[in-house]
Amino acid sequence: MSNTPPKMTASHVTVHYGTKRAIDDVSIDIDQDEVVAFIGPSGCGKSTFLRTLNRMNDTVASARVEGDIRLDGHDIYAPDMDVVQLRARVGMVFQKPNPFPKSIYENVAYGPRIHGLAQSKSDMDGIVERSLTRAGLWAEVKDRLSDSGTALSGGQQQRLCIARAIAVDPEVILMDEPCSALDPIATAKIEELIHELRGRYAIAIVTHNMQQAARVSQRTAFFHLGTLVEFGRTSDIFTNPRQERTKDYITGRYG
Amino acid sequence: MSKSLVAQLPTGPAEPAQRVPTDWTTGAMQGRIRRRYAAERRFRLMGLAAVTLSAGFLAFLLATMLWQGIGGFTETRVTVPVDLGAAKLAVTPAQLDGRGADLALAGAGLEGIVDTSASRAYGKDGDNLLSGGAWLTVREAIKADPSLLTRRATFDLPVASPIDVAYKGKGAPEAEAMVARLTPRGVLSRSLNTGFLDSADSTDPTRVGIWGAFKGSLLTMLVTLLLAFPIGVLSALYLEEYAPRNRWTDIIEVSINNLAAVPSIIFGLLGLAVFLGTFGLPRSAPIVGGLTLALMTMPVIVIAGRNAIKAVPPSIRDAALGVGASPIQVVFHHVLPLALPGILTGTIIGMARALGETAPLLLIGMRAFIAAPPRGLTDPATVLPVQIFLWSDQVDRGFVEKTSAAIIALLVFLLAMNGLAIYLRNRFETRW
Incomplete structure (x- = not known):
């Protein structure tokens, strides 16, 4: 795991919203073939940190990011970094399923189309089928690709969003509490999907569900009040935390 | 942060007080329930009365207009x-063959x-x-x-x-x-008075026609739409999506809101001073009328457009940005299509108001007696509401039913325009 250089490294990252400091001096790296979970109570800055990794915070006018974040060794906040390309390489799945109000096919085809990834209609059909298959949705929707994406159930919508994210063939996938709006069965399907995606994509997942973090991730980062309290192997964090605060949190005595 | 997190947890609940069951059968309780139902019934009746009253007024207006105006279409x-x-x-x-026949x-x-x-x-x-x-x-x-x-x-x-x-x-x-x-x-x-449908104004009520004013309205509305719609929508998009939030954009926002409330005759004076005075455009021309009404319609479209754009869920923007769409792709692929029905509603309201507008057009010379339909945007013309105003001012009794007939023509124009806009709106409406 540690022989290859990490896919993404963030060092000494500090984010301000206006004058309020949201995260303070956080350093984390994500390896090529692992799933990293970010846990912590609400408002601890884990989602903010996740959004700095593909510069989604650029859309918040008051947000200011300091520190150094690199994708394959390139500074993603460097002036020559094209943010559109960055977001194609670092895909994102959001807390609430947010398919476009278009057909299932169009939802998946949109990203490849704007980036010119398909040369022909059959190319595009192939990308759509592959992405939906990888997202574990193909069997359920293959006969109704022209139905609206918003007509699917919540769990299917979230898998559609994952299919949409992987259709542009990203290198990293960021997931911001992808299961918080889903029932346990849909959650189990997404977790299974994360297992299958692992290895092909580097994955960072924010979750409030500690069992989920324990199940899906190799390493876990615990955030509290904007600081990174502890970051290490998931098995260590959950069985043998070094910090008192981590222990309190994962044993359910807090949060 | 040496303090244990557990210290921040709330302590357990206090000792519960003795529970006293609520008595739902007392007179006061029953009275409250009765009053609540009565209030609801009263409110529903008032609403029904309001709707009936407005529908009644509308039916009365249409019936009188038809009754009085239908004769205007016959001779x-x-x-x-x-x-x-x-x-x-x-x-x-x-x-008799050729151009000299009339003269001969x-x-x-x-x-x-x-x-x-x-x-x-x-x-x-x-x-x-x-x-x-x-x-x-x-x-x-x-x-x-x-x-x-x-x-x-x-x-x-x-x-x-x-x-x-x-x-x-x-x-x-x-x-x-x-x-x-x-x-x-x-x-x-x-x-049937076919002349009424294909000629223009005249001093003789048996020879007047609505076509001149109808065509004038059509050309004027065309200019208004072609100017006000794109400029209004682009302004709304810029202000919502790109403009920074600062004092200047606040001032612009307040100005646009005020502009939408300015009495229309002021826009007429503006048109007179700027388009006729400064730029020397021809008087009574549909192009000047269209420009003046566009000034009046634009703020309405900007306000409706901004509200429609604001109502597009941020999650859709996030989704599009998340797959690597550029800001302009987010706007044109996602925000604008979702906002379009709302923008079109604002446009319908603005255009309907412009179509019925008389005062500003009087000031730019459209009250002149024009006996031939306009052939272009710079020809002298009049519009339907001004024509109605002019005919209603005539002494000759023959003009009474012509006025009502012109009102019917104006209403038909209005219904056709709104029908088209509603058709377009429903076509673009996204089913969620």
């Missing part, structure tokens, strides 16, 4: 025998012959019977069939305005007497 004609063969018009068949027939005294024929048929007042344009009907008939010049024929000719009014309802005493004399002979009839 009264009288059968007049004209012996063109005996009159021996000095016109050769060669003169007028020069040969056709109008006098028609008047004389009417007097011969219906007594000495006979020539007052006919509309000033009646002989034109005979002229057109001759041009279509030159053989009429050699024989006796009967024509149904439009009657003068007083007779028309008297025949359709209540007119002046002399006209009433004339109608009473003619009706038993069965020579009066009513027919």
Whole structure:
């Protein structure tokens, strides 16, 4: 795991919203073939940190990011970094399923189309089928690709969003509490999907569900009040935390 | 942060107090429930009454307009025998083909012959019977069939305005007497007034038409739409999606809101000063009317557009940005299509207001008497509401039903325009 250089490294990252400091001096790296979970109570800055990794915070006018974040060794906040390309390489799945109000096919085809990834209609059909298959949705929707994406159930919508994210063939996938709006069965399907995606994509997942973090991730980062309290192997964090605060949190005595 | 996190947890609940069950059967409780139901019934009745009242007003308006205006689309004609063969018009068949025909027939005294024929048929007042344009009907008939010049024929000719009014309802005493004399002979009839649909203003109510004003309105609205819609939508998009939030954009926002509330006549003065005064554009022209109304419509579209854009869920923007769409792709692929129905609703309201607007157009000269339909954007023209205003000001009784007929035409225009906009809106509406 540690022989290859990490896919993404963030060092000494500090984010301000206006004058309020949201995260303070956080350093984390994500390896090529692992799933990293970010846990912590609400408002601890884990989602903010996740959004700095593909510069989604650029859309918040008051947000200011300091520190150094690199994708394959390139500074993603460097002036020559094209943010559109960055977001194609670092895909994102959001807390609430947010398919476009278009057909299932169009939802998946949109990203490849704007980036010119398909040369022909059959190319595009192939990308759509592959992405939906990888997202574990193909069997359920293959006969109704022209139905609206918003007509699917919540769990299917979230898998559609994952299919949409992987259709542009990203290198990293960021997931911001992808299961918080889903029932346990849909959650189990997404977790299974994360297992299958692992290895092909580097994955960072924010979750409030500690069992989920324990199940899906190799390493876990615990955030509290904007600081990174502890970051290490998931098995260590959950069985043998070094910090008192981590222990309190994962044993359910807090949060 | 050495303090344990557990110390921040709330302590357990306090000792519960003795529970006293609520008594739902007391008189006070029952009274409250009764009053709640009564309030609800009262509110529903008031709402129903309000809707019935407004529907009643609308039905009343439409019924009166139809009742009074439908006559404006018809004209009264009288059968007049004209012996063109005996009159021996000095016109050769060669003169009848081509452009000189109108002039040749007028020069040969056709109008006098028609008047004389009417007097011969219906007594000495006979020539007052006919509309000033009646002989034109005979002229057109001759041009279509030159053989009429050699024989006796009967024509149904439009009657003068007083007779028309008297025949359709209540007119002046002399006209009433004339109608009473003619009706038993069965020579009066009513027919569709095709001239009303294809000509422009006139001083004679039997010869007026709505087409000039209708075409003027059409051209003016076209200019308004082509200017106000794109500029309004682009302003709304820029202000919502790109403009920074600072003092300047606040000032612009307040100004736009104020602009939407400025009385329309002020826009007329602005149009007069800027478009006619500074730029020297022609008076009474649809282009100037369109420009002036566009100024008035734009703020309405900007405000409706901004609200519609604001209502697009941020999650859709996130989703599009998340797959690597550029800001302009987010706007044109996602935000604008989702906001379009709302923008179109604002446009309908703005355009409907512009279509009915009179005051600003009076100031830029559109109240002039224009007897020919405009052929282009810079030709003198008038518009339907101004035409209605001008006709309603006329003394001649014949104009009353023409005014109502013009109102019907305006309402038809309005319904057609709104129908188109609603059709477009429903086509773009996204089913969630």
